[in-house]
Amino acid sequence: MKIMKYKFMRYLMVVIGLAGLSSCEEEKYAVPVLKQELQNDVIKRTLGPNVAGLNIEFAYAMAIPASLGKLVSAEVEASIAGAEATYLENKSYYTNGSGNDIGIEIGKKSENNGTKTTVTFTRDTTAATLRYYYNIPSTAKGKEVTFKFSAKASNGQSVSYSMGPYKIAQMDMVLDLDVKDSTNAYISIEDMAVYSAANAPANAAKIDLVYLYRSIPNITFAHALVAPTAKTYLPGVTLPAGVNRSAKVQKVWNLRDFHLARLQYGIFIDDLDFQELNMASAPDYAINLKAEAGVWVETQDGKYRAYVYVNSVNNGSKSAKISIKRYTMK
Amino acid sequence: MLKYIKAIAALMLTAGILISCKEDFPVDEDGLLITARTQCYVSNFELLGADFQTVRTENAIIDTTAQTINVKVFYGTDLKNLFPQFSLVTDAKLDPKITGAMDFSDLANPKKFTVVSGNRKIRKTYTVNIAVQQP
Known part of the structure; x- marks a missing residue:
C-alpha cells in the first residue's frame, strides 16, 4: 500500500514538473517579413439588405513594396453594371487624431465603362485604400451580384480579390414623402407616391390610403x-371621385428601419418580412400615429405589401413626412 | 476501519429510505405546483394593441366582489387584435390561457376569464367589459 502511494506521488510530481516547464517557455517574436509582391484586401462596409437605389460600399486596400514599383491602376468589375452613381473613390483616406477621415487624392476621378469602374493613379503611390460605392441598379432586383477587385503595379504585377455573391432585394423604397391634411393626402402604394386632391381622381384606382x-x-x-373604405375614420373628408379602395393596415411601434428612419437603430426590413407577414385580421385604418411609428399595409388586391414609416409629424401644419418600403407579392 | 464503513453504509441506507418515501409535491395538469393558497383574484389588468402599446385610456377598474374588469380604450382601437395581460394573486392561474391576440370586438358578449386559486379548488370568473372612448 505504502509503495504504491509513493509511486503515484512520484508520477504526479513529474507531471506537474513538466506542465510547469511548458508554461514557462517563451514564444519568440519575429518581425514579419514583408512579402515582395503586390497585395490587396477588401472589406464590405454596408450592412442590411441591398435595396435598389442604395449603395453597397467596399473599402479596397492595395500595396506594393516601394522597391518594386508603384501602383498604376485599380479596377472593380461588377457582374451587373452599377447605376450611374457607381464610383471608385480617387482618394485614399486616413483617420486623423480628431477622428475625421482625411482624403488624399491619388488619381483622376473614376470612370465607368460597362461593368468596370477604374481609377488610374497619377501620384506616386505604393499603398492606398479606395472606397467603392456600387449604386444598385433597378435591373439587379432579385438577382445576385459579385465583384472582382483588381490592382496593377508599375512592375507589371497584378492582383485581384473576389467578393460576393450578394443578393439584391426585390423591394422598392422611397424616402421622405410629404403628406398634408386635405391637400396632399392621397397615398398610392402602387406608385409609391402622394397625390393631391386635384390629381387624385385621375389615379383613383391606385389610391390605398388617405392621410x-x-x-x-x-x-x-x-x-x-x-383606407378610403373606412368612412368612420375619415371625419370631414370628402373623397375625390372614384377613390374607394380598401387596404389592410396594421399599426407598428418601435420598428425604425435603418434605411427609412436613418437613425441609430440597426433594424432592417427585408423581403422575408413582407413574405411572412400575417395581416389576415388587420383593420383598414390606423389612427393616433406618432413620429417614429409605422404601419404595415396590404393593398386590396393583395398585390403589394408595404411598410410606411412616419419620419416626423407636425400638428401645427397638419402634416407629416413618410418613407415607404414596398414589396410586390404577385 | 471496517466498523466505520458499516456505520456509514447503514446511515446512508436509512436516509435513502426516509427521503424516497416522502411524498412528492403535488402538481396540476400544467405541471404547476398546487399549494395551500385559497386567494383567488385579479390584481392588475393590461390590454395591448397590435403594436404592443397599451390601448387603455386609464387604469382598468377591477371589482373583485362583482368579478368584473372595466376598461376604457382609445377611440379607433382595433378590438379584433388585442393582447390581454392579467396579474393574479400568488399561485393562481388563468383559464382559458392567453396564447396570442384575442378578438374583443363583440361588445355585447364580453369575454370571460376564470381565475383558479393556488389550491385549485376555488374558481372565480371575471368578465372583461370594454368601453370605447367616444367623441
Missing part, C-alpha cells in the same frame, strides 16, 4: 392613415 390629421375633443385622433 389626415384631426384634433377632436375627448378622443385622441391626431395623425392617421386610413
Whole structure:
C-alpha cells in the first residue's frame, strides 16, 4: 500500500514538473517579413439588405513594396453594371487624431465603362485604400451580384480579390414623402407616391390610403392613415371621385428601419418580412400615429405589401413626412 | 476501519429510505405546483394593441366582489387584435390561457376569464367589459 502511494506521488510530481516547464517557455517574436509582391484586401462596409437605389460600399486596400514599383491602376468589375452613381473613390483616406477621415487624392476621378469602374493613379503611390460605392441598379432586383477587385503595379504585377455573391432585394423604397391634411393626402402604394386632391381622381384606382390629421375633443385622433373604405375614420373628408379602395393596415411601434428612419437603430426590413407577414385580421385604418411609428399595409388586391414609416409629424401644419418600403407579392 | 464503513453504509441506507418515501409535491395538469393558497383574484389588468402599446385610456377598474374588469380604450382601437395581460394573486392561474391576440370586438358578449386559486379548488370568473372612448 505504502509503495504504491509513493509511486503515484512520484508520477504526479513529474507531471506537474513538466506542465510547469511548458508554461514557462517563451514564444519568440519575429518581425514579419514583408512579402515582395503586390497585395490587396477588401472589406464590405454596408450592412442590411441591398435595396435598389442604395449603395453597397467596399473599402479596397492595395500595396506594393516601394522597391518594386508603384501602383498604376485599380479596377472593380461588377457582374451587373452599377447605376450611374457607381464610383471608385480617387482618394485614399486616413483617420486623423480628431477622428475625421482625411482624403488624399491619388488619381483622376473614376470612370465607368460597362461593368468596370477604374481609377488610374497619377501620384506616386505604393499603398492606398479606395472606397467603392456600387449604386444598385433597378435591373439587379432579385438577382445576385459579385465583384472582382483588381490592382496593377508599375512592375507589371497584378492582383485581384473576389467578393460576393450578394443578393439584391426585390423591394422598392422611397424616402421622405410629404403628406398634408386635405391637400396632399392621397397615398398610392402602387406608385409609391402622394397625390393631391386635384390629381387624385385621375389615379383613383391606385389610391390605398388617405392621410389626415384631426384634433377632436375627448378622443385622441391626431395623425392617421386610413383606407378610403373606412368612412368612420375619415371625419370631414370628402373623397375625390372614384377613390374607394380598401387596404389592410396594421399599426407598428418601435420598428425604425435603418434605411427609412436613418437613425441609430440597426433594424432592417427585408423581403422575408413582407413574405411572412400575417395581416389576415388587420383593420383598414390606423389612427393616433406618432413620429417614429409605422404601419404595415396590404393593398386590396393583395398585390403589394408595404411598410410606411412616419419620419416626423407636425400638428401645427397638419402634416407629416413618410418613407415607404414596398414589396410586390404577385 | 471496517466498523466505520458499516456505520456509514447503514446511515446512508436509512436516509435513502426516509427521503424516497416522502411524498412528492403535488402538481396540476400544467405541471404547476398546487399549494395551500385559497386567494383567488385579479390584481392588475393590461390590454395591448397590435403594436404592443397599451390601448387603455386609464387604469382598468377591477371589482373583485362583482368579478368584473372595466376598461376604457382609445377611440379607433382595433378590438379584433388585442393582447390581454392579467396579474393574479400568488399561485393562481388563468383559464382559458392567453396564447396570442384575442378578438374583443363583440361588445355585447364580453369575454370571460376564470381565475383558479393556488389550491385549485376555488374558481372565480371575471368578465372583461370594454368601453370605447367616444367623441
